[in-house]
Amino acid sequence: MRLISLFIPLILVSSCTEGILLEVPEFRRGGFLSQTDDLPVSKAAKLEGVWEVVKGNEVFGDSVAITISGDRITVYAQPSVGYIVLETGVLDSVVFLQGYWRQQVNSNTGLADLYLPKFQGGGWVSTDSSAKPDTFLIVGTYGNGEANPEKDLVLRWVRPFSERAKQPFLVIAHRGGGRTSDRISYSENTVELIRIAERFGSNVVEIDVRLSRDGIPFIYHDSNLNPRLVQRGALVGPPENYPMKALKDFVTLIHGESIPTLEEALQTVVFETNLRGVYLDTKTENVGLVSKMIPLVQKAIQDVALVENRQPLTIVIGIPTQAVYDEFVSIPNHKLVPSLCELSLDQAIAINSLVWAPRWTLGTQDAGIQRAHNQLMAAVTWTMDIDEFIKEYVNNSSFDGILTNYPSLVKYYQLMR
Amino acid sequence: MLFISYAVASAQTIGTRPGPMQYPEALAPYNFKTALEMAFLKMPEAVVEESDTYRWPAWALDVFMGLPENIVAEGKITTQFINWHFQLGTKWQWSPVENVRTYVGVDYAYFMGGIGSSTFDNSNRSSFAYVNVSVGYHFNKITLTLKEELNYLLSRKDRAGDVTIRSFTNKFNGVTTSLYLEQEFWKDQQFLIGIRANYLKFVYQNWLLFPVSEVYYFVPEFVFGIRL
Numbered sequence: 306m307r308l309i310s311l312f313i314p315l316i317l318v319s320s321c322t323e324g325i326l327l328e329v330p331e332f333r334r335g336g337f338l339s340q341t342d343d344l345p346v347s348k349a350a351k352l353e354g355v356w357e358v359v360k361g362n363e364v365f366g367d368s369v370a371i372t373i374s375g376d377r378i379t380v381y382a383q384p385s386v387g388y389i390v391l392e393t394g395v396l397d398s399v400v401f402l403q404g405y406w407r408q409q410v411n412s413n414t415g416l417a418d419l420y421l422p423k424f425q426g427g428g429w430v431s432t433d434s435s436a437k438p439d440t441f442l443i444v445g446t447y448g449n450g451e452a453n454p455e456k457d458l459v460l461r462w463v464r465p466f467s468e469r470a471k472q473p474f475l476v477i478a479h480r481g482g483g484r485t486s487d488r489i490s491y492s493e494n495t496v497e498l499i500r501i502a503e504r505f506g507s508n509v510v511e512i513d514v515r516l517s518r519d520g521i522p523f524i525y526h527d528s529n530l531n532p533r534l535v536q537r538g539a540l541v542g543p544p545e546n547y548p549m550k551a552l553k554d555f556v557t558l559i560h561g562e563s564i565p566t567l568e569e570a571l572q573t574v575v576f577e578t579n580l581r582g583v584y585l586d587t588k589t590e591n592v593g594l595v596s597k598m599i600p601l602v603q604k605a606i607q608d609v610a611l612v613e614n615r616q617p618l619t620i621v622i623g624i625p626t627q628a629v630y631d632e633f634v635s636i637p638n639h640k641l642v643p644s645l646c647e648l649s650l651d652q653a654i655a656i657n658s659l660v661w662a663p664r665w666t667l668g669t670q671d672a673g674i675q676r677a678h679n680q681l682m683a684a685v686t687w688t689m690d691i692d693e694f695i696k697e698y699v700n701n702s703s704f705d706g707i708l709t710n711y712p713s714l715v716k717y718y719q720l721m722r
Numbered sequence: 723m724l725f726i727s728y729a730v731a732s733a734q735t736i737g738t739r740p741g742p743m744q745y746p747e748a749l750a751p752y753n754f755k756t757a758l759e760m761a762f763l764k765m766p767e768a769v770v771e772e773s774d775t776y777r778w779p780a781w782a783l784d785v786f787m788g789l790p791e792n793i794v795a796e797g798k799i800t801t802q803f804i805n806w807h808f809q810l811g812t813k814w815q816w817s818p819v820e821n822v823r824t825y826v827g828v829d830y831a832y833f834m835g836g837i838g839s840s841t842f843d844n845s846n847r848s849s850f851a852y853v854n855v856s857v858g859y860h861f862n863k864i865t866l867t868l869k870e871e872l873n874y875l876l877s878r879k880d881r882a883g884d885v886t887i888r889s890f891t892n893k894f895n896g897v898t899t900s901l902y903l904e905q906e907f908w909k910d911q912q913f914l915i916g917i918r919a920n921y922l923k924f925v926y927q928n929w930l931l932f933p934v935s936e937v938y939y940f941v942p943e944f945v946f947g948i949r950l
Contacts, residue, residue, distance in 0.1 A: 385936055410936040410937065411936050411937060486766075663841075664841050664842070665882060666841065666842045666843060666844050666882050666883070666930075667841065667842070667843050667882070667883045668843060668882050668883015668884040668885055669883065669884055669885060670883065691880065691887070693880075693887040693889070694880070694882060694885060694887060697885050697887070698885070
């Protein structure tokens with residue numbers, strides 16, 4: 306038995322995955338784009354559509370979808386949840402696109418250096434007068450890591466998006482844009498991640514809201530300050546045990562950011578993005594968090610009017626549990642508060658929710674969705690990350706949106722419809 | 723049920739002979755040894771998050787049967803009640819030097835997982851091939867066995883409500899390195915303690931939590947067993 310007792314310390318080892326810190330590469334000193342003129346969004350929109358991958362199939366598959374995504378042009382690919390995030394510039398009727406590519410379910414990333422030749426699309430895209438060329442190509446190279454891109458990547462225009470692809474669809478990015486464990490560039494549930502969420506195809510972000518000891522709603526997912534999300538620090542246990550100032554001063558998230566307040570997160574959405582929705586996932590129960598969120602939501606909606614050309618914004622308070630539901634119905638005029646109900650459809654109808662959000666695990670639930678639509682209620686499902694199921698639900702279900710850790714993949718299937 | 727009845731009946735008749743379970747010893751033709759195992763799997767916190775890192779244990783009934791020519795057949799049923807894993811294979815036993823025993827073998831496994839509730843209506847059916855090598859050393863009263871296993875995912879079928887997705891992958895799924903320590907515990911009973919270091923893409927025990935299987939996860943499994 307003594308030998309066996311020596312064996313027991315092995316039990317203390319922990320499970321793990323590959324490291325979670327992965328920096329996407331950048332061109333030094335801004336790359337060649339620093340020498341080009343800006344390409345207006347109206348002209349960049351000519352790139353939107355479905356493209357055939359002539360070279361580079363081993364990474365990007367046989368076809369990709371390109372669309373303006375926030376402040377970038379994004380190339381959406383299917384294999385391994387791949388995408389290329391690009392900035393644009395014009396010089397002498399040649400359109401240049403530079404940025405990085407990434408596959409979100411592994412650690413593959415690198416630089417992408419592309420252009421549209423003057424007579425094969427560059428001239429037509431960058432000016433108003435030229436006729437669209439017969440051959441419309443994006444050519445260039447991509448590489449691995451920080452290395453100079455040297456592998457050929459050639460895309461050939463196939464068609465514009467179908468009418469079905471253009472129909473509104475809610476691509477809801479989990480935790481403000483993705484999970485920390487997927488080695489995204491910023492910690493989940495941060496303003497830094499919300500700022501770039503649109504680049505990965507999302508038009509709505511879901512963020513997790515808790516209530517600090519001094520009554521300030523803040524953004525954090527887990528019920529404890531743990532190594533998954535937080536660098537080693539002085540505070541431990543539930544974050545709700547601490548006042549907001551302590552959380553700000555003594556907690557550093559895994560990529561170096563601070564925990565944002567809900568107000569900071571909503572201000573970021575309103576003033577620094579063009580997102581059309583925010584889903585507030587209510588994490589702290591039975592302490593009046595919902596009542597604290599409502600005025601912040603109302604202020605954010607009012608602020609939208611201050612931003613020129615911003616699309617309308619809808620912010621819904623999530624109701625994930627019966628406890629939160631009970632708290633919600635105790636609020637006067639709660640039926641006027643925009644909400645998203647994850648419970649039964651009957652409960653969603655009873656509180657006049659804007660959105661009914663059942664788990665995807667029950668299937669496509671067409672009858673329930675039809676009933677929700679009859680009540681003028683949207684239906685979205687969560688949290689769906691399996692490629693084949695995403696494809697099936699996007700193409701063959703009546704859901705109005707999908708909450709996912711892989712918004713670029715949902716966007717790909719939406720655009721390829 | 724036939725498998726379980728056979729195993730229990732065999733244990734009653736052959737269990738009089740003490741001996742280790744995972745140690746790759748030779749078994750006389752048509753003799754049996756049977757073991758009961760309990761295993762705890764610890765999933766990566768970064769993926770399954772704090773509420774799911776520790777889950778209920780898996781129980782396994784493991785039966786070895788001797789065959790001619792130093793061949794040993796193994797059948798194993800592992801369950802977590804919503805998960806059932808059936809494994810069947812053969813091993814060839816060899817003793818290169820005194821006190822050292824080895825097995826080389828191949829197993830086929832079929833997994834069935836299912837959950838039905840007000841919020842879940844899901845199932846998974848997967849099949850695997852395991853190619854394995856075991857090396858054991860017999861100390862005075864203790865055996866130490868190292869087992870290396872290559873894991874191939876042959877097929878996978880997932881269902882959510884009315885949607886079914888099938889894939890025939892034939893993919894290399896990773897490796898499992900196991901270390902078992904066995905010794906007499908009480909009145910000739912053999913007790914086993916072990917660790918299985920799984921380095922896998924798809925960990926069947928967590929089929930509902932693992933949507934994407936392109937990344938290898940290190941998932942330790944802690945095993946306790948007793949020979950019946």
